[in-house]
Amino acid sequence: MSEPQRSDGGTRRLPVIEKADDATADDATADGTAADREPDQSASAAAYDPLPALDGENGREKRFWSARRTPAGILAVLLLAGAGLLLYDVAAVRADRPAMEWRRSLARQLAERPLDDTWVLVGAGVAVLLGLWLILLAATPGLRDVLPMRRVHPRVRAGLHRGAAALALRDRAMEVSGVRSVRVRAGRKRVDVRAVSHFRELDEVRADLDVTLADGIRGLGLSRPPALYVHVRRPGRKG
Numbered sequence: 001m002s003e004p005q006r007s008d009g010g011t012r013r014l015p016v017i018e019k020a021d022d023a024t025a026d027d028a029t030a031d032g033t034a035a036d037r038e039p040d041q042s043a044s045a046a047a048y049d050p051l052p053a054l055d056g057e058n059g060r061e062k063r064f065w066s067a068r069r070t071p072a073g074i075l076a077v078l079l080l081a082g083a084g085l086l087l088y089d090v091a092a093v094r095a096d097r098p099a100m101e102w103r104r105s106l107a108r109q110l111a112e113r114p115l116d117d118t119w120v121l122v123g124a125g126v127a128v129l130l131g132l133w134l135i136l137l138a139a140t141p142g143l144r145d146v147l148p149m150r151r152v153h154p155r156v157r158a159g160l161h162r163g164a165a166a167l168a169l170r171d172r173a174m175e176v177s178g179v180r181s182v183r184v185r186a187g188r189k190r191v192d193v194r195a196v197s198h199f200r201e202l203d204e205v206r207a208d209l210d211v212t213l214a215d216g217i218r219g220l221g222l223s224r225p226p227a228l229y230v231h232v233r234r235p236g237r238k239g
Contacts, residue, residue: 041233042202044210061151061223064159066142075134147188148223158221162186165220169193172216178205180235190227191217196235206232 089100113120146159166186173182173193178200185192193213197205209230217225
């Protein structure tokens with residue numbers, strides 16, 4: 001920061017002060033009059049027209065269903081182990097051998113403990129939560145990271161991973177003049193774009209990003225095109 005210099009007229013120019021992230025540079029005179037501030041950020045929610053639906057297509061493809069292999073495999077292993085252990089104990093009792101200690105202890109506890117016992121309530125709560133979790137897994141499609149694409153053939157369904165969609169849009173955004181860096185987050189309902197511009201007017205950069213990214217989203221061929229939100233700012237001062 002340089003020292004203020006006095007002019008012949010008795011006024012002096014204050015030093016320029018820059019703040020790290022979202023501050024702007026102000027020039028002032030001794031009488032307190034401030035110069036116009038340049039906006040340090042620009043944001044918009046861009047609207048665009050998606051591709052028209054094809055013949056026989058309603059444009060609302062459903063999400064892909066997950067196979068749920070891991071929860072189903074864990075549940076199958078637990079049920080198989082429990083059923084096999086119980087079957088072995090029943091067969092041992094039928095062969096005039098004493099029942100296992102865990103089954104006699106469990107039967108005694110269930111017979112002696114009242115229904116309002118703390119451990120009975122805790123066990124019932126855990127069983128209810130596990131049951132609700134399994135019902136939720138069975139009733140929801142899953143695969144939230146896969147975005148359904150428009151169907152161009154009646155027997156073929158296609159999907160695009162959210163990470164791949166974000167990477168494609170990021171590459172398109174980096175082609176805009178004045179864009180220094182871009183961070184894109186693609187979701188099922190909206191795409192958030194945060195760009196840093198080191199030259200050009202921010203409103204001009206944002207307008208170009210709106211047009212470019214809207215065209216990029218249309219090019220992805222998604223069944224449900226997400227909304228587009230663009231935010232542009234200046235880079236912060238290092239140090």
